[in-house]
Amino acid sequence: GAVVSQHPSRVICKSGTSVKIECRSLDFQATTMFWYRQFPKQSLMLMATSNEGSKATYEQGVEKDKFLINHASLTLSTLTVTSAHPEDSSFYICSGTSGNRYEQYFGPGTRLTVT
């Protein structure tokens, strides 16, 4: 299967600071990448969908100015949480698909803790 990496796997930051999470497709070109947020024992909540070279499409209720998503290349997407607050603490997962693959391939996730 295709491999997606995420970095960092864990991050702790102080309230008011920004943190960037990287998502890379290692062995395929991800024309579309997805960013999810997951609370303990719950399903994945889609935050946004991004196509390479285009602006991300955010789900209703997700603040686009707070969660900045960039998909500058076919192998890299980034999620920047700006002015993080404790309520932003969560597990963030990225995934990618490409034109000839109809399933998503997921990264291992990033646990964000805002103190």
Add this chain to the structure above:
Amino acid sequence: AQTVTQSQPEMSVQEAETVTLSCTYDTSESNYYLFWYKQPPSRQMILVIRQEAYKQQNATENRFSVNFQKAAKSFSLKISDSQLGDTAMYFCAFRGGNQFYFGTGTSLTVIP
């Protein structure tokens, strides 16, 4: 709108036994894909099995198989010879176009 329903929040099964996880979905699309993903305690999402809606034959991957009933919009997962490593959350997912929808998950525990 597409919806995916998993009505079993938690299930358990004895090691080596067989268990079936249920999933129903609602869609008006004719061409779509269905998946089961596994999320073990590591929280890495792993694709277990996939099914193309246009295929009548049920997908099988080793100990994992599905019962795909298109008219009933049902897509259940059967795990045979359950192993301790099967303990995980299982999510049913639907893809229509470039949109994915996930169920709420079933937490499966395999009891030694």
